[in-house]
Amino acid sequence: MTYILEILPSLLDGAKLTLEIFFWTIIGSIPLGLLVGLGLISKIKPIKYFLNFYVWLMRGTPLLLQLIFVFYGLPTLQQFHIHIVFGRYDAALFAFILNYGAYFAEIFRGGLQSIPKGQYESAKVLRLSYWQTIRTIVIPQVFKIVLPSIGNEIINLVKDSSLVYVIGLGDLLRAGNVATSRDVTLVPLLMVGAIYLLLTAIFTLILKKIEKHYSYYK
Amino acid sequence: MLELKNLTKYYGKRLILDNINLTVNDGEIVSIVGPSGGGKTTLLRCISGLESISSGEILIDASPFDPYRNTTNESVIGVVFQEFQLFPHLSVLDNITLAPKMVLKHGKAKAEEDAQKLLDRLSLGNKGHLYPYQLSGGQKQRVAIARALAMNPKILCYDEPTSALDPALRQEVEDLILSLKRDGMTQIVVTHDVPFAENIADKMLKVKPLED
Numbered sequence: 001m002t003y004i005l006e007i008l009p010s011l012l013d014g015a016k017l018t019l020e021i022f023f024w025t026i027i028g029s030i031p032l033g034l035l036v037g038l039g040l041i042s043k044i045k046p047i048k049y050f051l052n053f054y055v056w057l058m059r060g061t062p063l064l065l066q067l068i069f070v071f072y073g074l075p076t077l078q079q080f081h082i083h084i085v086f087g088r089y090d091a092a093l094f095a096f097i098l099n100y101g102a103y104f105a106e107i108f109r110g111g112l113q114s115i116p117k118g119q120y121e122s123a124k125v126l127r128l129s130y131w132q133t134i135r136t137i138v139i140p141q142v143f144k145i146v147l148p149s150i151g152n153e154i155i156n157l158v159k160d161s162s163l164v165y166v167i168g169l170g171d172l173l174r175a176g177n178v179a180t181s182r183d184v185t186l187v188p189l190l191m192v193g194a195i196y197l198l199l200t201a202i203f204t205l206i207l208k209k210i211e212k213h214y215s216y217y218k
Numbered sequence: 219m220l221e222l223k224n225l226t227k228y229y230g231k232r233l234i235l236d237n238i239n240l241t242v243n244d245g246e247i248v249s250i251v252g253p254s255g256g257g258k259t260t261l262l263r264c265i266s267g268l269e270s271i272s273s274g275e276i277l278i279d280a281s282p283f284d285p286y287r288n289t290t291n292e293s294v295i296g297v298v299f300q301e302f303q304l305f306p307h308l309s310v311l312d313n314i315t316l317a318p319k320m321v322l323k324h325g326k327a328k329a330e331e332d333a334q335k336l337l338d339r340l341s342l343g344n345k346g347h348l349y350p351y352q353l354s355g356g357q358k359q360r361v362a363i364a365r366a367l368a369m370n371p372k373i374l375c376y377d378e379p380t381s382a383l384d385p386a387l388r389q390e391v392e393d394l395i396l397s398l399k400r401d402g403m404t405q406i407v408v409t410h411d412v413p414f415a416e417n418i419a420d421k422m423l424k425v426k427p428l429e430d
C-alpha cells in the first residue's frame with residue numbers, strides 16, 4: 001500500500017500528460033474533421049481529391065509510423081536545408097490531430113451525406129445561406145448521427161495516446177514502465193491499467209450523457 | 219402577378235417541360251395537374267428556384283425574375299413540400315421562427331409573436347413546443363405552411379398537398395387553402411387529384427409526359 005502511494009504521484013504526472021494530449025487532440029481534430037468532412041462532400045473536385053488523398057494517407061498508415069515520421073523523420077530533412085523540427089510534445093499533437101482529423105472527417109462525411117437533400121432545399125426556399133444552413137440545420141443533426149462513432153474514436157484516443165511513449169514523452173504508460181523496471185514489480189503496470197480503465201469509463205459515461213441530451217428528437 | 223413565358227426545361231438531353239405559358243394573378247389559385255412523370259414537380263421546382271430553367275422567362279409583376287439565382291428577401295416563393303421537410307431537431311416554434319430570425323433579422327420576440335399568430339390561425343396554437351416527430355401528418359403539413367407563411371411569400375406553392383394525408387383530411391386542406399385565398403394569398407397547387415384541383419382552382423394547367 002505504501003508502495004502504491006509512493007509511485008502514485010509519478011503515475012498521475014504521466015496521466016496528466018496523457019490527458020493533455022487527449023484534450024488538445026480532441027479540440028484540434030474534431031473541428032478539423034468537420035471541415036474536411038464538408039470538403040469531402042463539396043462539389044469542387046480538386047479540394048475533394050486532395051482531401052481524399054489526405055484521409056487515405058492518414059488511415060492507411062499506422063499512427064505509430066506517423067509519430068516517428070514527424071519526430072524523427074522530418075528533422076533528417078535538414079541535410080536538404082528543410083527545417084521542420086518539432087519538440088516531442090508538438091510532434092505528438094501534430095501527428096495525433098492530423099491522424100484523428102482524418103478519422104473524424106470520414107465519420108462526418110457519412111453523417112453529412114445522411115442529411116436528406118430536402119432539408120437543404122427547404123432551407124434554401126426559406127432563403128437561408130449555405131453557411132446558415134450548415135450551422136443551424138445540418139451540423140446539429142449530424143452531431144446526433146455521428147455521436148456514437150465519434151464516441152468510439154474518443155475511447156480509442158485515450159488508449160492510442162500511449163503511443164507517444166515511442167518518442168520519449170513521459171505519459172502514463174512510460175511512468176508505469178519506468179517504475180516496473182526500476183522496482184521489478186507488476187504493481188505499477190496494474191495501476192496503469194486501472195487508470196486507463198477509469199479514464200475510459202469516465203469518458204464513456206460522459207458520452208452517454210451527451211447522447212441522452214440529443215435524444216429529445218427522433 | 220407571376221408569368222411563365224415559353225418555359226422549357228431539360229434534364230440533360232431529356233425534354234421535361236416544353237414551352238409552358240402560364241399567368242398567375244394575385245390572389246388566384248392555380249393548380250397544376252397531370253399524370254405521374256408529367257413534370258408537375260419539376261415545374262414547381264423551377265418556379266421556386268430549386269431548378270434552373272433551360273429557356274423561357276419568368277416574370278413577377280411584369281419584370282424579369284430569376285428564382286434560381288434570386289437571393290433577396292423580396293419575392294419569396296414559399297414551398298410546402300410533399301414530405302413537408304420540417305427540421306426534425308427544432309421545435310415547431312423554432313421551425314417557424316428560424317428563417318424570420320436569421321434571414322429577415324426579426325428579433326426573437328417579434329418572430330415568436332408572429333409565429334404564434336400563424337399557429338393560432340392554423341389551429342396549432344398549443345403545439346409550438348412539440349417536435350415534428352410528435353405531430354400527425356396533417357399537423358406537420360400545417361406547420362410547413364406556417365413556416366412558409368412566416369417569410370411573407372409572394373406566392374405559396376404546394377406539391378401534392380393531399381397525397382401524404384388521410385383521405386378524411388383532404389377536405390381540411392381544401393378549406394385551409396381556400397381560407398388563405400380569402401386572405402389574399404396567391405397559391406400554386408400541384409396535384410394529380412383532379413376533383414380536388416377543380417374544387418380549389420381558379421385556373422388549371424395540365425402537363426403530361428413528353429415523348430422522347
Ligand SMILES: Nc1ncnc2c1ncn2[C@@H]1O[C@H](COP(=O)(O)OP(=O)(O)OP(=O)(O)O)[C@@H](O)[C@H]1O
Nearest residue numbers: 229230234252253254255256257258259260261410
Ligand atoms: N433530377 C432529375 N434528373 C433527371 N430527371 C428527372 C429529375 N427529376 C425528375 N426527372 C424526370 O422528369 C420527369 C418529370 O418528373 P416530375 O417529378 O416533375 O413528375 P411529376 O409530374 O411530379 O410526377 P409525380 O406525379 O409522380 O410526382 C420524370 O420523367 C422524371 O424521371
Ligand SMILES: [Mg+2]
Nearest residue numbers: 258259260377
Ligand atoms: Mg411530383
